[in-house]
Amino acid sequence: MADVIGYNREEKGAQPPSLYLPYKSTEFRAPKQPLVILPHTLSEVTGPVYGHGKVLPIDADLTRQHAGEPQGERIIVSGKLLDENGRPVPNTLVEVWQCNAAGRYIHARDQHPAPLDPNFSGAGRVVTDAEGNYKFTTIKPGAYPWRNHPNAWRPAHIHFSLFGPSFINRLVTQMYFPGDPLFAFDPIYQGIPDVKARERMVSRFDMDSTIPEWALGYKFDIVLRGRNATPMED
Amino acid sequence: MSKQRLGQTPSQTVGPFFHFGLPYEGDSNLIVGDAQGQRIVMEGRVTDGNGEPVPDVMIEIWQANAAGKYDHPEDTQAKPIDPGFHGFGRCATDKDGIFRFQTVKPGAVPGPGNSLQAPHLVTFVFGRGMLKQLLTRIYFEDEAHNANDPILGLVPEARRGTLIAHKTAPATYKLDIVLQGEGETVFFDY
Numbered sequence: 001m002a003d004v005i006g007y008n009r010e011e012k013g014a015q016p017p018s019l020y021l022p023y024k025s026t027e028f029r030a031p032k033q034p035l036v037i038l039p040h041t042l043s044e045v046t047g048p049v050y051g052h053g054k055v056l057p058i059d060a061d062l063t064r065q066h067a068g069e070p071q072g073e074r075i076i077v078s079g080k081l082l083d084e085n086g087r088p089v090p091n092t093l094v095e096v097w098q099c100n101a102a103g104r105y106i107h108a109r110d111q112h113p114a115p116l117d118p119n120f121s122g123a124g125r126v127v128t129d130a131e132g133n134y135k136f137t138t139i140k141p142g143a144y145p146w147r148n149h150p151n152a153w154r155p156a157h158i159h160f161s162l163f164g165p166s167f168i169n170r171l172v173t174q175m176y177f178p179g180d181p182l183f184a185f186d187p188i189y190q191g192i193p194d195v196k197a198r199e200r201m202v203s204r205f206d207m208d209s210t211i212p213e214w215a216l217g218y219k220f221d222i223v224l225r226g227r228n229a230t231p232m233e234d
Numbered sequence: 235m236s237k238q239r240l241g242q243t244p245s246q247t248v249g250p251f252f253h254f255g256l257p258y259e260g261d262s263n264l265i266v267g268d269a270q271g272q273r274i275v276m277e278g279r280v281t282d283g284n285g286e287p288v289p290d291v292m293i294e295i296w297q298a299n300a301a302g303k304y305d306h307p308e309d310t311q312a313k314p315i316d317p318g319f320h321g322f323g324r325c326a327t328d329k330d331g332i333f334r335f336q337t338v339k340p341g342a343v344p345g346p347g348n349s350l351q352a353p354h355l356v357t358f359v360f361g362r363g364m365l366k367q368l369l370t371r372i373y374f375e376d377e378a379h380n381a382n383d384p385i386l387g388l389v390p391e392a393r394r395g396t397l398i399a400h401k402t403a404p405a406t407y408k409l410d411i412v413l414q415g416e417g418e419t420v421f422f423d424y
Contacts (some may be wrong), residue, residue, distance in 0.1 A: 003346060003347070004308065011241060014242045016245060016366055017365070018364065025363030026364070027363075028286075028364040028413070028414055029269045029282050029288070029361065029364055029414065031413065031418055033418050035421050035422055036420055036421070037423045038424045041345050041346060042308070042344050042345075043304075043343060043371075046304040046308055047235070048296060048305075048322035049306055050320070051258075057280070083240075084239045095256055097256065098255075107253060109250060109290075110251055121254065122255070123254055123255040123256075161256060168424060172360055173245055173246045174246040174247075189367065198244065200244060201243065201246065223242050224242070226239070
């Protein structure tokens with residue numbers, strides 16, 4: 001086989017360090033030894049692009065997974081999955097999960113004394129279309145406290161898990177909402193060194209995807225690593 | 235000349251509450267049918283810098299099939315795809331920090347230049363307290379080609395053992411993942 005074409009490395013400043021002491025639990029989970037620089041081989045530029053199982057339309061509507069309507073503000077989150085070269089990333093799995101409008105996860109280990117919502121689980125899946133677009137309907141998640149430091153609160157966020165064309169593209173991130181006053185106090189958001197890069201995680205309110213008398217629209221585009229060399233195009 | 239590059243979306247921690255959000259068909263069992271090759275269990279324990287088990291990380295693996303073929307369009311080798319096997323698995327650690335995959339032993343795959351890579355699993359670790367995932371590899375102790383593997387060759391000799399799973403039963407391999415400290419697993423900058 002011919003040598004593979006690798007992907008760009010992580011963008012300095014846009015990706016967090018493993019050790020970031022304001023986020024307390026990084027202290028004993030970050031490697032201390034230097035990382036070994038890995039060339040991209042066939043093992044890295046391939047990845048699971050098939051066989052994500054059956055993704056159903058209902059998986060993209062988190063407000064219809066139970067008998068009744070969930071509590072909270074209904075929203076539509078949509079956007080485009082791209083690489084750094086601006087190319088759409090089609091036919092790839094997008095997984096999302098979040099807490100409910102009151103700031104409570106359905107997860108058994110979430111002890112926050114806010115109510116669970118019997119009509120909201122908070123997990124969804126969608127596959128990007130041929131142009132890299134995705135869209136799902138959900139409830140705006142609440143902020144919630146955590147124990148990182150005294151009076152610590154997470155800004156409202158939706159977790160995103162992305163695959164893309166290779167295993168190297170694998171990205172887990174969080175989508176935030178514009179203007180959240182908790183950004184300044186959140187060590188997970190602040191863990192991204194480059195202030196401009198942090199803002200890439202903040203969705204924007206979008207009147208065009210807002211559905212009258214139904215749901216507010218938010219746009220969140222996601223950029224995965226691109227090829228570090230692309231074949232000449234004619 | 236060149237078009238302005240778009241900025242990468244930053245990574246954020248998967249957090250402690252991912253379990254309900256990341257269901258995956260098959261999960262830690264990569265065998266979907268009548269898979270070719272040797273069926274194996276790959277298991278281990280994840281520990282942190284205090285030597286404590288880590289009960290809330292997610293391990294993902296990606297690997298070739300028994301013939302050394304990746305189920306991906308960029309693997310152009312004339313080797314068969316195995317419909318009974320998909321190369322991706324996901325496993326959350328349990329309360330004791332244990333992960334366990336049911337899979338097949340992969341074949342060797344091409345490496346840089348004309349080299350051959352010894353059988354291995356590409357392995358990501360995601361977790362609370364990890365703002366970005368960590369990349370490592372799992373090799374097998376009973377593969378003579380490890381000695382010539384181009385990636386193991388990049389790892390300081392004293393640390394190579396942290397990437398090599400031990401055979402603990404005829405079809406069971408074990409490799410512990412140490413996030414930090416004594417015996418720290420080799421992680422890659424990719």
